Amino acid sequence: MPASPSTARAINDRLALSLLQQEGPLTAGQLKQLTGLSRPTVADLVERLTASGLITVVGESGEQRRGPNARLYGIVADRAYLAALDVRTESVSVLVSDLVGRVLAEGSAPVVPEEGEAAAVEQAVELVERAAKEAGASGDAGRLHTxxxxxxGLVDPATGELRDSAGLPAWHRRLVAALQERFPQARVGVENETNLAALAEQREGAAQDRDTFVLLWLGNSCGAAVVLDGSLRRGASGGTGEIGFLPVPGTAGLPTATDCSGGYHSLVGAAAIVELAREFGLGSGGSTAANLVAEAAMDAPHRGAGRIDMRLRRVGATGHDGAAEGYRPNPAHARFLDALADRIALGVAAVVAVLDPGCVVLGGEIGPAGGAALATRVEARLRRMSPLATEVRAGTLGGAAVLRGALLTARERAQDELFAAPDR
Structure with a gap:
C-alpha cells in the first residue's frame, strides 16, 4: 500500500534533516542528489522546513556565491539546547550543547555525600544551572530541551528509572526528579553509564566499524555493555552486562545479590589493580590504577620509539640519543600487564562464550590507558581459552565516553521530537 501524501512528506523531511545533521549545511541541489528526490519535492520540503523554523540559510556555496541555487541550508542549532551529565559516586560532570551537538559550556564538580542527600543533589543541580546559563540556555529565548x-546502576527498561541498587548513593535516584523540577520543560532521561560509553565508542570511537561488540568498562568498578546487530541490549531487568557479579576463580569468595566484592569486580576494579601493581613493586601511595596501567603499557616490550621518548620526557630525562639508547625497561611493568591481562581475560572469555561478539572494546579509564599493549595481551590469552575468534581493542574515548554517549542520546531524543514536528 503506497504511503499517503502526508506520510511521504514526513519521511522526506526526516531524510533531509538527517542528511543536514550528518553532512552539515547543503544546497537544495545537494539535497536533491543525496536524497534522490525530484527538484520540486526538494523545493517543497526546504520551504516547509524553513517555515517550521527547523532549517535556515546559513551561507552560500559555489564560485559565484549568489542566487537561490547557491544557498546553503543548515539546521537551526539554537532551536533546542541539550545537557549531558556523567554522575559518579562523588562527582558530577556536565556539558551543554546546541541541537547539532556543538558544545557551548561544560564543567565538573565534586559532590560530598557526607553532607547529606539534599546537599549532594543541590550541588549537582547548581552545576547544571551554571552550565546552562553560560550556554545561553536558561532564559526565555532558549531553554534546555533534553x-x-x-x-x-540498573535502569528499569519498563519505566526508564534508575533502580535502587545496593552500594550506590541514594542521591543518584533523587537527582532525576530534582532536575525535572528545576527544568520543568525539559525531557530528562537516565541511562546506565556503560551503555552510554558503548554508544559513544560505536559512533565516535573504537567500534565505529562494528554493529556487534561488547564494551568492557574498566574503572573504579567494572561493567559491560552489549551491542548486537546495532542495538543496545538491556535485558529483562536492565541488568545486561553486570559483569562485576560474575563468579570467577581467583577471588576470596562468591558475590552476593547485594555485594559484588566476591566476583569479577574483585579482580579488575581500580582498587584491585592498584593492589596488583603493588605486588610487583609498582606505584606509590597516590598512584591511580589508570596511571599505573599507562606507565606499564608505555614501558612494555614491543613499544615504539615514540613511547620511549614520551616516558623520558615524563620522568625528566634529556631525551637525547644517549639517554634513549641507555634506557632499559622495568621488567616488572611487563609482568604486571601480563597478570592484569590474565584477570581481564577471565571475564572476557565468559562473555565471548555466551555472546560471540567478534569484538571486545576495553573502555573506562583503564582500557585506553593500557592501549594496544594491554589489548593485545588480552586477545592472545583469549585465543588460547576460546575457539571463537575475537578482536580485542582499546577504547579511544576513555572516561569522556559517558558524557559523549549522554549527549548523543539527548540529541537523538530531541531530534526525534523536533524533526517530527513540521506542519504538514
Whole structure:
C-alpha cells in the first residue's frame, strides 16, 4: 500500500534533516542528489522546513556565491539546547550543547555525600544551572530541551528509572526528579553509564566499524555493555552486562545479590589493580590504577620509539640519543600487564562464550590507558581459552565516553521530537 501524501512528506523531511545533521549545511541541489528526490519535492520540503523554523540559510556555496541555487541550508542549532551529565559516586560532570551537538559550556564538580542527600543533589543541580546559563540556555529565548544522564546502576527498561541498587548513593535516584523540577520543560532521561560509553565508542570511537561488540568498562568498578546487530541490549531487568557479579576463580569468595566484592569486580576494579601493581613493586601511595596501567603499557616490550621518548620526557630525562639508547625497561611493568591481562581475560572469555561478539572494546579509564599493549595481551590469552575468534581493542574515548554517549542520546531524543514536528 503506497504511503499517503502526508506520510511521504514526513519521511522526506526526516531524510533531509538527517542528511543536514550528518553532512552539515547543503544546497537544495545537494539535497536533491543525496536524497534522490525530484527538484520540486526538494523545493517543497526546504520551504516547509524553513517555515517550521527547523532549517535556515546559513551561507552560500559555489564560485559565484549568489542566487537561490547557491544557498546553503543548515539546521537551526539554537532551536533546542541539550545537557549531558556523567554522575559518579562523588562527582558530577556536565556539558551543554546546541541541537547539532556543538558544545557551548561544560564543567565538573565534586559532590560530598557526607553532607547529606539534599546537599549532594543541590550541588549537582547548581552545576547544571551554571552550565546552562553560560550556554545561553536558561532564559526565555532558549531553554534546555533534553537532559541525558549517565549513572552507574540498573535502569528499569519498563519505566526508564534508575533502580535502587545496593552500594550506590541514594542521591543518584533523587537527582532525576530534582532536575525535572528545576527544568520543568525539559525531557530528562537516565541511562546506565556503560551503555552510554558503548554508544559513544560505536559512533565516535573504537567500534565505529562494528554493529556487534561488547564494551568492557574498566574503572573504579567494572561493567559491560552489549551491542548486537546495532542495538543496545538491556535485558529483562536492565541488568545486561553486570559483569562485576560474575563468579570467577581467583577471588576470596562468591558475590552476593547485594555485594559484588566476591566476583569479577574483585579482580579488575581500580582498587584491585592498584593492589596488583603493588605486588610487583609498582606505584606509590597516590598512584591511580589508570596511571599505573599507562606507565606499564608505555614501558612494555614491543613499544615504539615514540613511547620511549614520551616516558623520558615524563620522568625528566634529556631525551637525547644517549639517554634513549641507555634506557632499559622495568621488567616488572611487563609482568604486571601480563597478570592484569590474565584477570581481564577471565571475564572476557565468559562473555565471548555466551555472546560471540567478534569484538571486545576495553573502555573506562583503564582500557585506553593500557592501549594496544594491554589489548593485545588480552586477545592472545583469549585465543588460547576460546575457539571463537575475537578482536580485542582499546577504547579511544576513555572516561569522556559517558558524557559523549549522554549527549548523543539527548540529541537523538530531541531530534526525534523536533524533526517530527513540521506542519504538514
Amino acid at each position: 537532559v541525558g544522564i549517565g549513572a552507574p
